[in-house]
Amino acid sequence: MDKCQCSSKVDKRSKKKTGLCRDCYIKSVNTNGEAKCITCGGKTSEPRAEYCKPCWLNRPVEGRKTTYRKYQLKKKYKLTFEQYDEMLAAQGGKCAICLTDYTELSESLYVDHNRKCCPSKESCGNCVRGLLCRQCNFAIGLLKDNEVIIKTASDYVKKHNEKVGN
Numbered sequence: 001m002d003k004c005q006c007s008s009k010v011d012k013r014s015k016k017k018t019g020l021c022r023d024c025y026i027k028s029v030n031t032n033g034e035a036k037c038i039t040c041g042g043k044t045s046e047p048r049a050e051y052c053k054p055c056w057l058n059r060p061v062e063g064r065k066t067t068y069r070k071y072q073l074k075k076k077y078k079l080t081f082e083q084y085d086e087m088l089a090a091q092g093g094k095c096a097i098c099l100t101d102y103t104e105l106s107e108s109l110y111v112d113h114n115r116k117c118c119p120s121k122e123s124c125g126n127c128v129r130g131l132l133c134r135q136c137n138f139a140i141g142l143l144k145d146n147e148v149i150i151k152t153a154s155d156y157v158k159k160h161n162e163k164v165g166n
Contacts, residue, residue, distance in 0.1 A: 078125025096130035
């Protein structure tokens with residue numbers, strides 16, 4: 001992890017985290033500014049890309065999922081992976097509403113944000129409320145984040161559960 005393909009030490013100060021030492025990174029970029037794939041040396045689709053498309057697709061699926069998840073967290077919610085993990089730890093690894101443990105779910109907990117602040121799917125980052133399972137996140141969205149509707153729904157369920165209990 002700290003070693004380049006050529007067994008040299010990776011440059012930690014580099015803003016571009018390629019996993020290469022300075023010399024190998026310079027060799028990976030053509031003199032005309034076109035980038036080469038760090039795996040096979042082929043031409044990449046854009047100058048900032050580290051991999052050509054075939055090498056990107058041949059990366060382990062888990063690596064691609066993690067990279068995409070990091071990108072989505074940053075783009076949609078202005079969160080880093082570390083901030084997400086801190087939120088998850090603060091919630092005890094559970095959905096903030098139904099308290100289902102994230103290990104029991106088939107997918108990651110959703111980031112919930114206040115739609116009064118940011119009505120679109122993307123958030124400014126200041127209105128992130130917590131992490132919810134899919135069902136709880138959808139339920140809050142379907143109930144329009146309206147406290148009155150949520151309270152009324154709760155009263156309704158409670159009333160009809162009491163009838164069944166008698």
